[in-house]
Amino acid sequence: MLLLAFGIISVALVLWLLHRMNNTDAEIQKLALNLSFIRYTMWLLGQVVLSSLTVTRLVWGSRKELKPTIGKLPVNKVPKKSRVLYANSITLTPGTLCIDIDNENVTIHALNEESLHSLKRGDMADKVPGENKGVS
Amino acid sequence: MIEIISSVFLIVGAFFSLTGAVGIFKFPDFFTRVHAASVTDSISTILIIFGLILRTDFDLVAVKLLFILIFMLLTSPTASHALAKSARHGGLLTLAETRSDKKVGDD
Numbered sequence: 017m018l019l020l021a022f023g024i025i026s027v028a029l030v031l032w033l034l035h036r037m038n039n040t041d042a043e044i045q046k047l048a049l050n051l052s053f054i055r056y057t058m059w060l061l062g063q064v065v066l067s068s069l070t071v072t073r074l075v076w077g078s079r080k081e082l083k084p085t086i087g088k089l090p091v092n093k094v095p096k097k098s099r100v101l102y103a104n105s106i107t108l109t110p111g112t113l114c115i116d117i118d119n120e121n122v123t124i125h126a127l128n129e130e131s132l133h134s135l136k137r138g139d140m141a142d143k144v145p146g147e148n149k150g151v152s
Numbered sequence: 153m154i155e156i157i158s159s160v161f162l163i164v165g166a167f168f169s170l171t172g173a174v175g176i177f178k179f180p181d182f183f184t185r186v187h188a189a190s191v192t193d194s195i196s197t198i199l200i201i202f203g204l205i206l207r208t209d210f211d212l213v214a215v216k217l218l219f220i221l222i223f224m225l226l227t228s229p230t231a232s233h234a235l236a237k238s239a240r241h242g243g244l245l246t247l248a249e250t251r252s253d254k255k256v257g258d259d
Contacts (some may be wrong), residue, residue: 018166060223061198064194064195064198065195067192068168068194068195070193071167071171071175071184071187071188071190071191072171074177075171075172075174075175075191075200076171076174076180076189079178081178082179082180082184082245084181084184086182086246091228104213104226104229104230104231104233105229107190107229107230107232107233108190108193108225108228108229109194110187110190110194110195111187113183113187113190113232113233114233114236115236115237115240116231116237116240116241123240125183125236125246127184127187144201144242152161
């Protein structure tokens with residue numbers, strides 16, 4: 017009797033799970049794998065190589081060149097959906113590290129001031145792909 | 153020919169990996185060390201996995217390696233960010249801030 021009850025419970029559980037999975041299956045998943053995203057990925061890989069070389073030079077060079085700075089950048093221009101991608105890109109390129117992100121600013125730690133300035137110029141913020149650019 | 157290109161990729165990747173390791177020891181504080189580790193995370197991963205892909209027969213193994221690369225590139229910045237954010241919120245100061253604190257104290 018106990019075993020039968022366990023069997024019934026597990027069958028009911030599986031049916032419930034399958035029902036839920038069926039609902040999830042019907043949801044539309046959008047993967048934005050268009051041309052602009054691929055172009056951005058290529059550009060990002062180039063940036064990763066360039067900034068890796070900079071950090072490599074800092075590692076093998078003298079300690080005097082090391083001037084870590086911290087700064088805040090506005091993220092108003094970047095659409096909300098792309099902010100994760102933006103922060104991830106900042107962290108992925110060596111030399112810059114995204115420490116904190118809120119509604120207005122990202123806090124960035126950089127190994128030298130030059131890389132912080134190049135982020136401030138906003139090349140990356142302009143290039144981050146987003147569905148509705150300018151409307152956040 | 154492909155063997156040679158792959159070897160070059162692997163050796164350069166190993167060099168960058170070593171650079172990251174040396175940087176972790178050489179850099180002065182926590183935040184700069186995270187930067188050094190991110191060299192290993194990004195360029196060294198890319199180079200080593202591309203070197204390994206060139207050594208496959210461009211079959212399922214190559215696709216699996218490509219997926220490993222994509223997931224590494226997605227997750228490693230997230231891990232660095234989680235580390236840095238928790239250090240920051242835990243009250244760890246950066247090197248510049250520690251120095252300026254000292255200056256203020258000297259004055």
